[in-house]
Amino acid sequence: MLAFVIRRLGVMLVTALVLTFVVFFLTNLPPNLEKLARSEGSVRMTDAAVVSWLDEHGHSGSVFFRYAEWLGAAPGWVITDEKGVTRGRCIGQRDDPALAPKYCGIFQGNWGISTVFKKTVLFSLGKSMAATGWLMLAVMLVMVPVALVIGVLAGMREGSRTDRVLSTFSIATSATPEYVSGVILVVLLASPATGLSPVLAEWGWLSGKTLFMGTATSAMDNITFWNFGLPVATIALYGVGYIARMTRASMTEVMTQQYIRTARLKGVGFRQVVLRHALRNAMIAPFTVIMLQFPYLLNGVVIVETLFNYKGFGWMLVTAAGNNDIEMLLGASVVAVIFVLVTQLISDIGYVFLNPRIRLG
Amino acid sequence: MSFLTPESGWADMIEPLSWAAIFGMMAKQFWPVWVALVVTFVLSFRFKRRLGLYGKLFDSPVGIIGFALVMFWVFTALFANMIMTFDPLAQLGSVKNPLPGAVVPEGAEVQYKWFLLGGDHLARDVFSRMVMGARQVLIIAPAATTFAFLVGITLGLPAGYIGGRLDTALSFLANLVLAFPVILLFYLLVTPEIRNTGIPVALAAILFLIPIAFFAILFQSRFHTNPKKRNLYVGITLVLGLWAYSGLAFNADPLGVWGMEPNLLNVFVSVVFVNAPTVFRIVRGIVMDIKSRDYVAAGQTRGEKAWYIMLWEILPNARGPLIVDYCLRIGYTTILLGTLGFFGLGVTPESPDWGSTINAGRKLLSMVPHPAVVPALALMSLVLGLNLLADGLREESLKD
Numbered sequence: 127m128l129a130f131v132i133r134r135l136g137v138m139l140v141t142a143l144v145l146t147f148v149v150f151f152l153t154n155l156p157p158n159l160e161k162l163a164r165s166e167g168s169v170r171m172t173d174a175a176v177v178s179w180l181d182e183h184g185h186s187g188s189v190f191f192r193y194a195e196w197l198g199a200a201p202g203w204v205i206t207d208e209k210g211v212t213r214g215r216c217i218g219q220r221d222d223p224a225l226a227p228k229y230c231g232i233f234q235g236n237w238g239i240s241t242v243f244k245k246t247v248l249f250s251l252g253k254s255m256a257a258t259g260w261l262m263l264a265v266m267l268v269m270v271p272v273a274l275v276i277g278v279l280a281g282m283r284e285g286s287r288t289d290r291v292l293s294t295f296s297i298a299t300s301a302t303p304e305y306v307s308g309v310i311l312v313v314l315l316a317s318p319a320t321g322l323s324p325v326l327a328e329w330g331w332l333s334g335k336t337l338f339m340g341t342a343t344s345a346m347d348n349i350t351f352w353n354f355g356l357p358v359a360t361i362a363l364y365g366v367g368y369i370a371r372m373t374r375a376s377m378t379e380v381m382t383q384q385y386i387r388t389a390r391l392k393g394v395g396f397r398q399v400v401l402r403h404a405l406r407n408a409m410i411a412p413f414t415v416i417m418l419q420f421p422y423l424l425n426g427v428v429i430v431e432t433l434f435n436y437k438g439f440g441w442m443l444v445t446a447a448g449n450n451d452i453e454m455l456l457g458a459s460v461v462a463v464i465f466v467l468v469t470q471l472i473s474d475i476g477y478v479f480l481n482p483r484i485r486l487g
Numbered sequence: 488m489s490f491l492t493p494e495s496g497w498a499d500m501i502e503p504l505s506w507a508a509i510f511g512m513m514a515k516q517f518w519p520v521w522v523a524l525v526v527t528f529v530l531s532f533r534f535k536r537r538l539g540l541y542g543k544l545f546d547s548p549v550g551i552i553g554f555a556l557v558m559f560w561v562f563t564a565l566f567a568n569m570i571m572t573f574d575p576l577a578q579l580g581s582v583k584n585p586l587p588g589a590v591v592p593e594g595a596e597v598q599y600k601w602f603l604l605g606g607d608h609l610a611r612d613v614f615s616r617m618v619m620g621a622r623q624v625l626i627i628a629p630a631a632t633t634f635a636f637l638v639g640i641t642l643g644l645p646a647g648y649i650g651g652r653l654d655t656a657l658s659f660l661a662n663l664v665l666a667f668p669v670i671l672l673f674y675l676l677v678t679p680e681i682r683n684t685g686i687p688v689a690l691a692a693i694l695f696l697i698p699i700a701f702f703a704i705l706f707q708s709r710f711h712t713n714p715k716k717r718n719l720y721v722g723i724t725l726v727l728g729l730w731a732y733s734g735l736a737f738n739a740d741p742l743g744v745w746g747m748e749p750n751l752l753n754v755f756v757s758v759v760f761v762n763a764p765t766v767f768r769i770v771r772g773i774v775m776d777i778k779s780r781d782y783v784a785a786g787q788t789r790g791e792k793a794w795y796i797m798l799w800e801i802l803p804n805a806r807g808p809l810i811v812d813y814c815l816r817i818g819y820t821t822i823l824l825g826t827l828g829f830f831g832l833g834v835t836p837e838s839p840d841w842g843s844t845i846n847a848g849r850k851l852l853s854m855v856p857h858p859a860v861v862p863a864l865a866l867m868s869l870v871l872g873l874n875l876l877a878d879g880l881r882e883e884s885l886k887d
Contacts, residue, residue, distance in 0.1 A: 297875060306863040
């Protein structure tokens with residue numbers, strides 16, 4: 127077990143290094159750097175001025191070496207210009223060049239400064255990840271129980287009418303991506319002109335204009351049911367279908383096992399059979415699915431945060447990408463990649479704990 | 488917003504349509520689709536016992552509904568020119584977001600009297616854009632999925648069958664791509680700047696070569712004992728393949744038949760790139776299961792070559808799950824393309840594809856919902872159809 131985890135961690139580290147290098151390479155392509163020079167320096171720079179600006183700010187030279195600098199595995203660049211002022215990657219505005227550290231990359235905790243948010247990357251990341259954390263937590267609290275209940279109810283009597291109805295529902299939700307369900311939910315529940323809100327307002331049941339709020343910006347400070355309901359429902363709806371279908375498949379398989387028939391023939395009631403005998407074995411497969419669902423959740427988070435203007439990780443990723451904020455994008459990709467890899471690891475380890483028949487070599 | 492005062496004559500006399508009338512007029516507009524659907528269904532039911540898995544699909548109600556939904560959009564895409572009421576890019580009048588059923592102001596190129604499903608913020612007809620969007624989606628999504636499958640199969644077969652170092656290396660690469668958050672990858676790959684660096688063309692050059700290799704090996708392994716036939720089939724593959732390859736990957740087709748806009752190539756390559764590793768993993772898993780069967784051992788004792796066993800013994804026996812996944816994956820690709828459109832990546836702003844239309848419509852969503860809701864429902868029904876179709880196929884293919 128320990129050997130397995132260590133080997134997996136090793137592979138994870140290599141994967142993370144390769145992926146961050148790919149992101150570094152793609153964000154530091156010449157056209158992107160040129161854009162950076164023009165936005166940070168001046169828009170009307172000549173091509174020669176762009177080249178010298180990039181030289182002076184440590185963006186020239188081998189991409190491998192710059193990647194190592196960013197990681198903190200190579201010493202940061204230091205340049206003394208003709209006025210005798212020494213600047214460098216690790217030297218702050220007012221710092222004494224002599225006292226500055228030699229290495230400063232993410233290993234040393236220096237993730238750089240965001241050009242869009244004008245704050246350190248670590249600070250912006252922390253803030254936006256906290257916001258997204260609440261969103262994900264709420265989604266999980268809604269999505270997992272709903273999906274499991276639907277899956278178990280549908281799978282315990284295969285082919286029954288309950289099964290047909292619930293299966294159709296789960297297929298329909300997994301055919302509805304977030305940008306579709308979000309649009310439909312807003313039109314139905316958060317529009318003063320259409321859907322439910324005008325009717326309720328006419329009856330005098332609403333204090334505001336709409337039932338739910340169409341944006342979740344106010345949820346940054348104060349989460350309420352009315353400003354957080356729609357984003358959470360939008361993400362959860364897409365995931366519910368998939369998890370429910372997996373749970374149903376696993377449940378129908380368990381219900382055909384010999385020991386279930388034995389329990390039935392012994393005279394145990396149907397409810398007892400489902401709750402005591404079937405449920406635990408049927409939960410092994412869905413656990414893996416739920417863990418592997420996290421990366422897709424990330425996708426949904428980006429769409430929903432853009433749609434509902436909730437300033438979390440996804441919104442920040444879109445803003446950084448749209449504004450060529452290289453350091454921010456790199457930081458965000460490190461977080462996203464590690465997040466995906468850790469969920470994969472947890473899913474593998476959890477699988478072993480739940481299913482004692484599996485041994486990891 | 489001011490109310491429209493029709494400048495003259497005929498617009499005065501024509502009333503806006505009621506919802507019942509709108510649906511009636513739309514049903515009329517879709518007549519080629521209804522005819523094609525009826526013909527397809529009558530023929531399929533008539534000969535369903537002779538049509539293999541496709542015929543069996545018509546035994547499952549879920550499959551029938553799914554197939555009908557999918558074919559509805561396929562025929563819509565085919566007959567888009569006959570169905571749409573306006574040019575999807577034409578701006579009709581100056582009123583923003585006309586309501587469904589509103590009367591079109593008189594103008595030069597007006598050939599229809601109403602906005603059936605309203606207009607968008609540039610007064611373009613939502614109905615026509617939805618119809619034309621179907622064509623865009625149904626060209627790119629199946630094509631990209633097919634490419635992803637060919638790439639996944641060509642790499643997954645040897646990884647599963649031969650195993651060893653090759654498997655370790657290919658699986659590591661596949662897991663690498665899978666660990667990448669899709670949206671981030673799209674934001675990095677599908678930008679206008681990246682076109683100048685030549686990375687999409689390089690990726691396309693590698694990815695598009697694999698299908699040609701697939702078919703060449705397919706025929707070579709089967710007919711290598713019969714050089715005449717082999718030369719014919721492999722020759723045709725190479726000529727057609729390399730001709731298309733020069734056009735699609737490098738935009739250098741000497742005859743100008745094959746070609747892809749740089750924007751589209753970018754999107755296409757990224758979608759194939761994201762989908763192929765998943766297909767690879769599925770194929771690899773199935774192959775590892777099948778290769779322990781007796782008929783594979785029999786083939787090996789007969790002295791058959793590895794590629795012959797992979798392509799002509801294993802692959803046909805893996806078709807069931809692959810066909811099901813193919814349907815599901817077209818739906819998933821449609822969703823991905825919509826996501827790209829939603830973030831405004833890789834599409835021209837006036838493009839009528841569903842994702843970017845939803846994106847354009849969402850800004851005024853709470854006041855005028857129709858520009859966003861119409862393409863949203865269209866996309867949902869297509870993906871739902873594909874999912875139901877996959878479900879029906881799975882059910883029927885498990886029966887025997």
